[in-house]
Amino acid sequence: MDGSNSSVDDNDVDWNTDDEIDNFTLSPSSSVIHPRGEANVLSWEVSSAPSSPNTKVLDQFIGMGFSKKMVSNAIQKHGEENTDAILEMLLTYSALESSTHEQKQMDSDHFSSDYVESFLDGFSDMDSCDDEEIISHTSEEEKLMSLITMGYTEEEASMAVERCGHNSSLLELTDFLSAAQLAKEEDALLPLEEKPRLKHVHTDPKKKRKIIVSDISKRKRQMGHIDTDTETLCLPNPMIGFGIPTGAWKSNRILPKAAIGPPYFYYENVALTPKGVWDTISKFLYDVPPEFVDSKHFCCAARKRGYVHNLPTENRFPLVPLPPQTIHEAFPLTKKWWPSWDIRTKLNCIVTCYSSAKLSERIMKLLEGCDGTPPERVQRAVIHECCKWNLLWVGRNRVAPLEPDEVEMLMGFPKDHTRGMSRTDRYKSLGNAFQIHTVAYHFSVLRDKFPSGINVLSLFSGIGGAEVALHRLGIHMKNVVSIEISEVNRNVVRCWWEQTNQTGNLIHLADVKELDANRLEQLMFSFGSFDLVVGGSPCNNLTGSNRYHRDGLEGKESSLFYHYFRILDLVKSIMAG
DNA sequence: ACAAAGATGAGGCGCTTA
DNA sequence: TAAGCGCCTCATCTTTGT
Helix, strand or coil, X not given: CHHHHHHHHHHCCCCXXXXXXXXXXXXXXXXXXXXXXXXXXXXXXXXXXXXXXXXXXXXXXXXXXXXXHHHHHHHHHHCCCCHHHHHHHHHHHHHHHHHHHHHHHHCCCCCCHHHHHHHHHHHCCHHHCCHHHHHHHHHHHHHHHHHHHCCCCHHHHHHHHHHHCCCCCHHHHHHHHHHHHHHHHHHHHCCHHHCCCCCCCCCCHHHHHHHHXXXXXXXXXXXXXXXXXXXXXXXXXXXXXXXXXXXXXXXCCCCCHHHCCCCEEEEEEECCCCCCHHHHHHHHCCCCCCEEEEHHHCCCECCEXXXXXXXXXXXXXXXXXXXXXXXXXXXXXXXXXXXXXCCCCCECCCCCCCCCHHHHHHHHHHHHCCCCCCCHHHHHHHHHHHHHHCCEEEECCEEECCCHHHHHHHHCCCCCCCECECHHXXXXXXXXXXXXXXXXXXXXXXXXXXXXXXXXXXXCCCCCHHHHHHHHCCCCEEEEEEECCCHHHHHHXXXXXXXXXXXXXXXXXXXHHHCCHHHHHHHHHHHCCCCEEEEEXXXXXXXXXXCCCCCHHHCCCHHHHHHHHHHHHHHHHHHHC
């Protein structure tokens, strides 16, 4: 009976009501209420309580990779409550620090990349630097501090050092700043979008880099004002963006001037972030509003995501054949065991954590204890667990979590794409990946534009969702520069690249922080410019699943978004120049 | 063979957002 | 009301180094 029931559902999948899979109401009696003491999970933004002295803020920023000394300076200057200003200051300083470091690094190219990677990872900790560097760095830092105490902002100070040279005197710097004052006042009258971006192009790529960082600060500061008095972005219902394959939907949007390519860019992250995050992301990415899409309109699992991109939205086409649209289509064997009171037709979001065998056992015991149809109370409790953990019915009274290869299928990856990784790693990497059909639908407009193929810069590549989507669309990848921190993920992409007989070049880098202007120019010199810059930066500090470090866009991992912006902006400026 | 280090599995952990 | 590209600790199993 359940089978026929759901096939009716299958035929009239209703794209207009948003959440058919969200329609379960569970009585609170079925869930255990944990009486709780005080909430001890405090983000650094709210740690100004007397019980938490500024070591908390200090630790937070040190945890983000800034040196203790820099953090203490910043806290001293701004006060521990003003975390935004602290962060801004730290960002500016670390840009300076990394450029001095990179200069040194360039002279010693004989290190292995692994060595460099670990070295770079640790370098922001001042304790690990040699004395010489500390001395030269400190003097520059002190110069900056002097300017700041004179009332200039961090970005003004660093800009001045940049323009006047690192050996310039304090007097020269103040001269420069006061001369710049008039021009700045005029400049301030123009809205940010109208300003010529990076028109003050320097020939030295190192300089470009720092100007961009001050640009970040400017945007951040502006966001601070905007945030309070403008509305935050709303999630659309239904969440179908500019259209889905199964429903006609036309929309022509006008992109802000600064957003128009080349290159095309495509940025992805979770839709349900803390407030203001998407506003910030959008502001940085040239004021392009995100396209929010739930992948349940493409496959049988939900995946609510925001995509900021400058791709055309007309004449998209889906990958064919369309993937299974319902649980029963995707897992026909479960039909036999699916109870009629479990009315799910779509799964919830594919995540990185899965339930244990013990839970399945408990559920089985619970159901076996009932004669015939379980009472509603039991039904609700079971459904609650099924929804929470995306469980399938695999036998009488038996539920089970998805297997890694089933997740591969749901996400649209080729079978065995992640085979060979540990089970946990497979879940993790797949849970962090693109849903291929969704992304391919958005990428499809590129096929006719680039008949001879494209050059791709793929940041936070993971297991290569973007590459797989492009390949499935028949878009030839001439050169792919893929940046991914996890070695196992890089291996997956490398194997896939070989197995699919790609004729283009795959260049792998480990860390987005390694990709500076010099490296980019070098790459772009060797094979031409990038046609697509794609990436989804870490979401773990944004997602609601994270109960410990949902610190927003400034969180340890999620702040890597700023590297996406930094690199995209570098590519744009190199291509413009 | 043994201990130490590493890997995996199980279970517990709030809170924001719409 | 429910969903959510997660994290931490502990226990146990596996691998590595001596």
